[in-house]
Amino acid sequence: MKTGFITCGALGQEVKGIVRKQGWDAEIIGVSPEDHMFPMRIAPDVEKRIERIQERCDRLVVVYGECGSRGKLDEVLDKYNIFRINARNCYEMYAGTKYDQFLEEEIGTFFLTDFLVRTFHRAVIQGLGLDRYPELKETYFHNCTRIVYLIQNDSPQLRQEAQVIADFMNLPLQFHETGCGNLEAHLRELMNKEEHRKGRPSYRTTSCWKNNISNELLMCY
Amino acid sequence: MDLNQISQAVEELEKDKALSLVQQALDEGVDPPEIINSGIVPGLQGVGKKFETEEYFLAELMMGGKVSQACMDLVEPHLPATGSASAGTVVLGAVEGDLHDIGYSLVATQLELNGFKVHKIGVNVPAMTFIDKAKETSADIIGLSAFLVTTIPNCNEVIDYLRDMGIKDKYKVIIGGTETSQEKAVAMGADGWAPNAVEAVKLCKGLMDIN
Numbered sequence: 001m002k003t004g005f006i007t008c009g010a011l012g013q014e015v016k017g018i019v020r021k022q023g024w025d026a027e028i029i030g031v032s033p034e035d036h037m038f039p040m041r042i043a044p045d046v047e048k049r050i051e052r053i054q055e056r057c058d059r060l061v062v063v064y065g066e067c068g069s070r071g072k073l074d075e076v077l078d079k080y081n082i083f084r085i086n087a088r089n090c091y092e093m094y095a096g097t098k099y100d101q102f103l104e105e106e107i108g109t110f111f112l113t114d115f116l117v118r119t120f121h122r123a124v125i126q127g128l129g130l131d132r133y134p135e136l137k138e139t140y141f142h143n144c145t146r147i148v149y150l151i152q153n154d155s156p157q158l159r160q161e162a163q164v165i166a167d168f169m170n171l172p173l174q175f176h177e178t179g180c181g182n183l184e185a186h187l188r189e190l191m192n193k194e195e196h197r198k199g200r201p202s203y204r205t206t207s208c209w210k211n212n213i214s215n216e217l218l219m220c221y
Numbered sequence: 222m223d224l225n226q227i228s229q230a231v232e233e234l235e236k237d238k239a240l241s242l243v244q245q246a247l248d249e250g251v252d253p254p255e256i257i258n259s260g261i262v263p264g265l266q267g268v269g270k271k272f273e274t275e276e277y278f279l280a281e282l283m284m285g286g287k288v289s290q291a292c293m294d295l296v297e298p299h300l301p302a303t304g305s306a307s308a309g310t311v312v313l314g315a316v317e318g319d320l321h322d323i324g325y326s327l328v329a330t331q332l333e334l335n336g337f338k339v340h341k342i343g344v345n346v347p348a349m350t351f352i353d354k355a356k357e358t359s360a361d362i363i364g365l366s367a368f369l370v371t372t373i374p375n376c377n378e379v380i381d382y383l384r385d386m387g388i389k390d391k392y393k394v395i396i397g398g399t400e401t402s403q404e405k406a407v408a409m410g411a412d413g414w415a416p417n418a419v420e421a422v423k424l425c426k427g428l429m430d431i432n
């Protein structure tokens with residue numbers, strides 16, 4: 001049974017790693033991470049991918065958080081009866097409950113992931129136009145008080161690059177190794193859900209996604 | 222002088238040019254509110270339109286805000302101390318957990334340019350702080366900004382508290398920000414939602430029964 005993974009480009013590398021490790025029969029298709037800057041593009045771009053690969057796959061799952069589509073992404077997924085990963089954003093996908101703890105500890109936390117460290121220049125500096133208007137740096141970051149780098153695959157080089165980012169933002173940096181375990185559990189959960197509903201398309205209840213109730217997720221852990 | 226020139230300079234983000242044109246208009250004795258309404262405001266609205274059509278990006282939008290604010294700072298001392306009634310009083314901030322202040326700052330600027338008295342109360346604002354400030358300033362409208370899916374419930378909280386306290390009818394509550402929508406506003410019992418600053422002004426005018 002072939003599963004199509006439609007994934008946010010910011011998670012692509014990690015999703016590929018997990019799929020390989022699990023040996024799932026899968027096709028992975030990414031959506032440009034640049035959509036984060038234009039969240040209203042997310043739902044239509046995901047829908048295009050659904051249209052493109054649904055014929056080739058036996059089932060589809062979507063690896064996206066609630067990334068500012070104003071509910072449009074879930075509308076599209078409801079239309080096609082497809083499940084989305086049960087997490088609000090990629091930081092929570094990696095850090096699990098620790099995500100809320102970090103924010104409770106310090107609300108001004110700005111998160112980095114391996115992806116964001118690798119692409120900071122393009123995603124943040126260029127994305128926010130700081131290359132064109134460096135004077136906007138303070139306007140953007142004045143409410144941030146620290147950086148927490150959620151590490152997926154630890155490397156001295158990425159740690160060093162994260163430090164450069166922290167220096168640029170004038171913020172203290174904290175490291176927290178998450179690995180990809182949580183994301184993997186989320187993906188396994190998605191695969192299990194799909195197993196359970198085989199031949200029972202009405203199985204899906206959207207409320208668990210929308211309300212972030214993670215009972216089923218807890219069962220997976 | 223042709224006030225369109227000011228609008229154009231603001232829209233093109235030419236700060237020095239916009240400032241010198243505003244100064245010229247003041248020197249020529251143009252009515253200061255006219256400089257704002259026919260020069261600066263249409264310029265900022267032009268920036269907003271370009272942002273919506275993706276001709277401008279976030280950075281340009283923010284620069285537009287900065288240019289028009291600098292122009293306003295130049296005009297403000299020349300505005301007549303009218304003491305005239307404002308269009309309404311608005312308490313505006315980002316709800317608890319939310320640090321995004323660019324969106325609501327633009328809303329504040331547009332509301333001020335349209336005669337509203339705005340109390341900006343910052344980011345990460347607890348529900349009770351909105352309510353206390355609204356009471357203190359005898360506000361007409363409470364504006365809640367939320368950009369994160371995690372902070373939407375904190376908009377609900379303000380409305381729930383107002384209801385608990387039996388004072389919901391005293392204030393109009395409006396919401397905005399990336400994660401909000403008209404449907405969400407209706408669901409939580411807010412009095413309105415707007416997708417951008419220009420619409421926010423229309424919404425507030427409507428709530429205050431101003432054309």
Ligand code: B12
Pocket residue numbers: 035036037038039066067068069089107108109110111112139140141142143144279282318319320321322323324325327328363364365366367368369370371395396397398399400414415416417418419421
């Ligand atoms: C700039 C930005 C930041 C800046 C904030 C700078 C600042 N001082 O405000 C920084 C870099 C600090 C930041 C941090 C984070 N951000 Co951010 N950010 C953005 C970005 C790119 C733009 C938001 C913005 O300012 N837009 C500009 C305004 C003008 O646009 P606008 O929405 O059209 O604004 C209008 C309306 O919203 C309306 N409006 C706004 N408020 C109100 C209020 C009322 C009452 C009314 C009527 C109308 C109204 O009028 C505005 C003016 O026209 C968005 C993506 C996007 N393009 O939306 C992500 C985004 C909002 N951020 C996001 C995230 C996840 C984060 C972080 C968690 C990232 C991290 N790595 O840690 C942190 C969280 C910090 C926190 N606790 O709040 C997500 C939110 C996803 C979600 N739905 O939960 C988004 C959607 C990006 C994404 N797609 O993933 N962010």
